[in-house]
Amino acid sequence: MPDWLGATRIANLxxxxxxxxxxxxxxxxxxxxxxxxxxGHAHEGLAARLEQKIRLYPAAA
Incomplete structure (x- = not known):
């Protein structure tokens, strides 16, 4: 997977x-x-943001 894919998922969540x-x-x-x-290893800040978006996503409930 290319590293930029993590950043796009942040926007798409x-x-x-x-x-x-x-x-x-x-x-x-x-x-x-x-x-x-x-x-997640590619960028600590983006990983933290993606973790936050995952926690807030409706399927996490």
């Missing part, structure tokens, strides 16, 4: 579109965790 199913929302949240695990 806005509230999901209303037409997304619960399964798709959960899958997107899980994928964000995979990205963090794979790329």
């Amino acid at each position: 806005a509230p999901p579109p209303a037409h997304w199913s619960a399964a798709k929302i959960t899958a997107y949240w899980e994928e964000a965790q995979v990205i963090l695990a794979a790329l």
Whole structure:
């Protein structure tokens, strides 16, 4: 995975579109965790921001 992918997921973890199913929302949240695990080492600040966005994402509830 390219390092920039982590930064794009930060921007994309806005509230999901209303037409997304619960399964798709959960899958997107899980994928964000995979990205963090794979790329969190690339930039400490971006990793912290992505962790925060993951915690706040609806699937985390």
